[in-house]
Amino acid sequence: MATNLSAPPLSPYLSSHNHHRRRCPLHFTSSLRLSATKRCPIAASKRAPPLPSAVAGEQHSASLAEQLKPLSTTTLSDQPNEAQLLSKPKSTWVNPTKSRPSVLSLQRHKRSSSYSHNPQIKDLRNFAKKLNDCEESQFSAVIEGIPHPPTRENALLVLNSLRPWQKTLLFFGWVKAQNAFPMETIFYNVTMKSLRFGRQFQHIEGLALEMVEKEIPLDNITYSTIITCAKRCNLFDKAVEWFERMYKTGLMPDEVTYSAVLDVYAKLGKVEEVMSLYERGRASGWKPDAIAFAVLAKMFGEAGDYDGIKYVLQEMKSIGIQPNLVVYNSLLEALGKAGKPGLARSLFEEMVESGVSPNEKTLTALIKIYGKARWARDALQLWERMSLNGWPVDFILYNTLLSMCADLGLVEEAEKLFEDMKGSEKCKPDSWSYTAMLNIYGSGGSVDKAMVLFREMSEAGVQLNVMGCTCLIQCLGRAKRIDDLVNVFEFAVENGVRPDDRLCGCLLSVVSYCDGKDASKVLACLERANKALSAFVKVLSGDESTDFDALKEEFKRILSSTAVEARRPFCNCLIDICRNRDHHERAHELLYLGTLYGLYPGLHTKTEDEWRLNVRSLSVGAAHTALEEWMGTLAKIVQRKESLPALFSANTGSGNHKFSQGLGSAFASHVEKLAAPFTESEGKAGLFTATREDLVLWLQSRVA
DNA sequence: CTAGGGTTAG
Numbered sequence: 001m002a003t004n005l006s007a008p009p010l011s012p013y014l015s016s017h018n019h020h021r022r023r024c025p026l027h028f029t030s031s032l033r034l035s036a037t038k039r040c041p042i043a044a045s046k047r048a049p050p051l052p053s054a055v056a057g058e059q060h061s062a063s064l065a066e067q068l069k070p071l072s073t074t075t076l077s078d079q080p081n082e083a084q085l086l087s088k089p090k091s092t093w094v095n096p097t098k099s100r101p102s103v104l105s106l107q108r109h110k111r112s113s114s115y116s117h118n119p120q121i122k123d124l125r126n127f128a129k130k131l132n133d134c135e136e137s138q139f140s141a142v143i144e145g146i147p148h149p150p151t152r153e154n155a156l157l158v159l160n161s162l163r164p165w166q167k168t169l170l171f172f173g174w175v176k177a178q179n180a181f182p183m184e185t186i187f188y189n190v191t192m193k194s195l196r197f198g199r200q201f202q203h204i205e206g207l208a209l210e211m212v213e214k215e216i217p218l219d220n221i222t223y224s225t226i227i228t229c230a231k232r233c234n235l236f237d238k239a240v241e242w243f244e245r246m247y248k249t250g251l252m253p254d255e256v257t258y259s260a261v262l263d264v265y266a267k268l269g270k271v272e273e274v275m276s277l278y279e280r281g282r283a284s285g286w287k288p289d290a291i292a293f294a295v296l297a298k299m300f301g302e303a304g305d306y307d308g309i310k311y312v313l314q315e316m317k318s319i320g321i322q323p324n325l326v327v328y329n330s331l332l333e334a335l336g337k338a339g340k341p342g343l344a345r346s347l348f349e350e351m352v353e354s355g356v357s358p359n360e361k362t363l364t365a366l367i368k369i370y371g372k373a374r375w376a377r378d379a380l381q382l383w384e385r386m387s388l389n390g391w392p393v394d395f396i397l398y399n400t401l402l403s404m405c406a407d408l409g410l411v412e413e414a415e416k417l418f419e420d421m422k423g424s425e426k427c428k429p430d431s432w433s434y435t436a437m438l439n440i441y442g443s444g445g446s447v448d449k450a451m452v453l454f455r456e457m458s459e460a461g462v463q464l465n466v467m468g469c470t471c472l473i474q475c476l477g478r479a480k481r482i483d484d485l486v487n488v489f490e491f492a493v494e495n496g497v498r499p500d501d502r503l504c505g506c507l508l509s510v511v512s513y514c515d516g517k518d519a520s521k522v523l524a525c526l527e528r529a530n531k532a533l534s535a536f537v538k539v540l541s542g543d544e545s546t547d548f549d550a551l552k553e554e555f556k557r558i559l560s561s562t563a564v565e566a567r568r569p570f571c572n573c574l575i576d577i578c579r580n581r582d583h584h585e586r587a588h589e590l591l592y593l594g595t596l597y598g599l600y601p602g603l604h605t606k607t608e609d610e611w612r613l614n615v616r617s618l619s620v621g622a623a624h625t626a627l628e629e630w631m632g633t634l635a636k637i638v639q640r641k642e643s644l645p646a647l648f649s650a651n652t653g654s655g656n657h658k659f660s661q662g663l664g665s666a667f668a669s670h671v672e673k674l675a676a677p678f679t680e681s682e683g684k685a686g687l688f689t690a691t692r693e694d695l696v697l698w699l700q701s702r703v704a
Numbered sequence: 705c706t707a708g709g710g711t712t713a714g
């Protein structure tokens with residue numbers, strides 16, 4: 001998911017950007033001329049007369065999708081071609097020395113003077129209010145009481161004041177039927193705005209098609225409204241479709257449409273298309289503004305792309321755009337997602353120094369970052385600064401602070417905050433707050449406190465959610481309070497919690513360390529949540545031998561219907577279940593399958609001097625299985641007298657989390673039991689090493 | 705609000 005951060009500093013599309021700039025200086029001069037013509041240079045290529053044979057062809061017939069391919073993959077090679085690409089039949093060539101494009105820069109519409117000086121304004125507003133408030137059935141009756149004739153200005157004023165989309169649509173229909181004046185674009189735009197409020201994409205599209213039919217021009221406002229409405233309705237294909245239509249008409253996108261469309265592609269995860277459109281916009285004279293950069297920052301954050309974030313910063317600097325609060329917030333969050341807490345911290349300081357005050361979202365982002373990074377000192381210092389400076393706090397920020405406490409194991413701080421919330425008027429703990437507390441008590445093993453909270457929740461009328469349920473079940477399982485566990489599970493299901501894969505994984509892990517009756521009770525819960533999984537567990541735990549291929553197929557079927565983040569935990573638990581029931585052979589088979597399906601990437605790493613087994617993400621049983629498997633393989637290599645490196649190591653990790661269970665110590669005792677020559681390194685907790693000589697001796701002794 | 709665009713929680 002995240003890009004490889006050890007990759008070269010610039011992403012491919014970024015270097016293609018530079019490449020493009022270097023090679024196509026003419027692009028800029030041409031576009032400056034073009035910019036005053038209200039025509040999109042991308043579209044122009046489609047309408048251009050046949051190009052000279054050598055450069056005609058693909059660009060002439062290219063679709064928008066093709067046009068949006070990264071420039072590195074399209075061949076914009078020689079300069080005459082560029083000039084051709086940008087020229088078009090009806091372009092009006094203006095003085096090329098004119099300083100800046102005029103079309104692309106945003107021209108907000110001023111409130112027309114009839115709005116402020118219209119003495120009828122009060123009557124019309126009251127009338128609009130009546131329309132807003134009346135029953136739909138009375139609409140036609142009310143509308144007849146319009147206090148002044150529906151002139152263009154009057155109609156616009158009323159249309160602008162209608163809230164529910166149904167009323168807007170009815171009124172618009174009425175105005176059209178009056179036939180008092182020709183309909184202009186603005187009427188459609190205002191109506192669409194109201195429809196967008198009600199997320200009525202169907203109606204918006206209907207109106208847009210009506211405009212096309214009646215040859216009423218669609219402008220940037222129309223298109224951006226259509227596109228953002230589609231976006232809000234999650235109809236991304238529709239958003240793209242309408243941008244394509246706009247492109248075909250040759251209308252030049254302005255700043256608003258640009259950032260709206262960039263956001264559409266960004267939300268589709270189409271980074272390359274975003275960058276390509278960005279480059280083309282830049283090349284045609286578009287000056288991106290803060291909103292466009294906020295969109296880019298968010299996109300790179302979602303992709304975990306640090307190079308992309310650097311690029312955004314660099315572009316803003318070179319264009320001379322100072323980040324505003326929203327851009328800072330997007331950048332901070334992006335840095336968090338890209339795993340750069342240190343850079344987030346320094347960017348935050350830079351932001352404060354530049355005079356931009358953080359808001360709730362800024363602080364939420366940072367607290368979350370520090371929590372995830374387990375930077376307790378920074379988190380607490382920031383918390384202190386928040387209250388010292390009187391920085392704004394809201395409900396989400398409170399809950400984020402609680403979650404951070406859970407991540408860092410700050411039990412007392414969390415309890416204090418939780419009590420403060422209970423005492424407050426506006427920020428009473430909700431299910432998020434309770435979940436955070438259940439997480440804290442659950443991971444800390446404070447079962448009784450967790451159960452007190454559980455009871456308190458239902459008294460306070462706060463719903464238990466799936467994560468809170470998972471936390472509770474985890475800690476009840478560890479405490480072997482299986483009857484309570486079953487009760488909590490049943491309560492949760494009865495109260496609308498729909499078990500997800502994480503909850504199933506949690507039940508599965510409890511099954512792995514329970515025996516007999518307890519295991520059956522938990523398995524019965526699992527059966528209600530995931531039939532296939534519980535059936536598979538029964539097969540694995542049973543004594544009948546199973547065909548490997550059948551096992552493989554079923555395991556594959558289960559994994560493919562499991563959320564990606566829960567697949568490895570499933571496999572880990574299943575291996576533990578096999579081992580705890582002395583089905584070691586099956587444990588090895590499952591580890592093999594897990595590796596086959598990519599659940600354990602980087603399990604083995606080899607350099608010339610050292611071979612390493614990385615078991616940090618494995619459960620105890622899986623780690624043992626992996627070690628045994630490895631030793632078996634090495635024994636064969638020794639037998640075959642093949643060459644081996646000087647050093648062998650196994651890494652369990654040290655477990656940064658305050659509440660983490662000791663994989664390291666479990667691994668140490670397993671190594672001891674096997675009398676294997678691995679010893680834990682002095683300075684590095686969780687790193688076990690063995691020399692070739694010791695290991696070979698031991699392997700040979702085992703065979704003998 | 706002044707016909708259109710961006711940011712908060714496992």
